[in-house]
Amino acid sequence: MTDDTIRRVLDAHGKLRVPASGLDADADLYAAGMSSHASVNVMLALEDAFEVEFPDELLTKQTFCTIAAISAAIGTLAAVPA
Amino acid sequence: MTDILETGLTPLEEARHGFRRELLDAGLLIASASAGVYGRSATFEAVLTGLDRVLTELTAPLNATALRFPPVYPRADFELTDYIASFPDLSGVVSSFEGGDREHRELLAAREAGERWDGYLTPADVVLTNAICHPLYATLRGRMPAGGGVYDILGWGFRHEPSADPMRMQSFRMHEFVYVGEPDAAQEYRDTWLDKAVDALSGLGLPVTPVAxxxxxxxxxxxxxxxxQLRDNLKVELTVPMYGDLHEGTAIASANCQRDHLTAAFGIRTAGGEVAHGACLAFGMERTVLALLRVHGLDVNDWPLDVRARLAL
Structure with missing residues (x-):
């Protein structure tokens, strides 16, 4: 459920070279074509989709480097189902 | 002239105002109604010209291609830099009037009534150049020659950050030496020329410190x-303590790895077909002149002889 929403956000904002549905949860999103600036848009769209706000300490490249990492980060925040 | 900028100041702000006032009193800078927008005296320009010769001599081994661009560049290229996403507050876009007589009459009426007339303007297809290497990248679309290219860019930059600190001008010159080519070579270029810049500026008596x-x-x-940017140490600034212990120092130059940020956006590839990487060595011309004035004093006739000789003063 969470991962599906993350993939949807990635398809809309990640500027990936391939559909996010074809990526493993631990595939490197930056290697798949996501730029730093695209990751910013992904971050903002994730906040909207999950109604969460990433705290400053999570605003790093590592937080958004894989679907699994994003999922884990969102899991630590307010558990609002998308 | 009463200075509207000087009210309720911290010690650091007082030091900045004090330096600004000294520069104005000495006639080196000429104030305008906008903070951070100054005229420059002949003496100020003489130091800047001398500094520029030092930098040109320093970088002669690069055999850089010298290019000069105007202080505006196309909005379409500005879009590709992502500048408006990263620095909306520093941006400056040009607007002009594209209406007819009727709209002009409305504008004049609004102006006569003391209202804002900006709304009658339309964004033009140029923006103010914020980083003087951006117009260069727009010219490099396609494949670089084997080994990449090195470019010598001198021009005016604009950053919308009005400040009483003379070190933070809104309109200023940068001299940049830009490498575009192989990723490994870009990193090596940055590191090598960072060290050379430290030596050159130290040779002018400036106590520079490289800071991530x-x-x-x-x-x-x-x-x-x-x-x-910090984790990967992409930007190193050369700072000079301008205000003693009140501030950790102000950057007068920087050495940067842009990686593929601009090259990917502008479609610039290496000879081998990979996305090229960019790196640059950038000198803030006014800031470096101001650092020289801070360190050696406001009267250039009293500067150390070797520094005067290097700057041909």
Whole structure:
């Protein structure tokens, strides 16, 4: 459920070279074509989709480097189902 | 002239105002109604010209291609730089009037009534150049020659950050030496020329310190970009203590790895077909002149003989 929403956000904002549905949860999103600036848009769209706000300490490249990492980060925040 | 900028100041702000006042009193800078927008005296320009010759001699081994661009460049290229995403607060876009007589009459009526007339203007297809290497990247679309290219860019930059600190001007000159080519060579270029810049500026009596730095990316979105820039040590600034212990020092030059940020956006590839990387050595011309004035004094006739000789003063 969470991962599906993350993939949807990635398809809309990640500027990936391939559909996010074809990526493993631990595939490197930056290697798949996501730029730093695209990751910013992904971050903002994730906040909207999950109604969460990433705290400053999570605003790093590592937080958004894989679907699994994003999922884990969102899991630590307010558990609002998308 | 009463200075509207001087009210309720911290010690650091007082020091900045004091330096600004000294520069104005000495006639080196000429104030305008806008903070951070100054005229320059002949003496100020003589130091800047001398500094520029020092930098040109320093970088002669690069055999850089010298290019000069005007202080505006196309909005379409500005879009590709992502500048408006990273630094909306520093941007400056040009607007002009594209209406007819009727709209002009409305504008004049609004102006006569003391209202804002900006709304009658339309964004033009140019923006103010914020980073003087951006117009260069727009000219390099396609494949670079084997070994990449090195470019010598001197021009005016604009940053919308009005300040009483003379070190923070809104309109200023940069001299940049830009490498575009192989990723490994870009990193090596940055590191090599950072060291040479330290030596050259130290040779002018400037106590420069290399400091890992980040650009002032805007807002929460900017925090992510800052964390990456710092973690990967992409930007190193050469700072000079301008205000004693009140401040950790102000950057007068920087050496940066842009990686593929601009090259990917502008479609610039290496001879081998990979996305090229960019790196640059950038000198803030006014800031370096001001650092020289701070360190050696406001009367250039009293500067150390070797520094005067180097700057041909």
């Amino acid at each position: 730095a980040n650009d002032p990316f805007f807002g929460r979105a900017g925090r992510m970009l800052v964390s990456e």
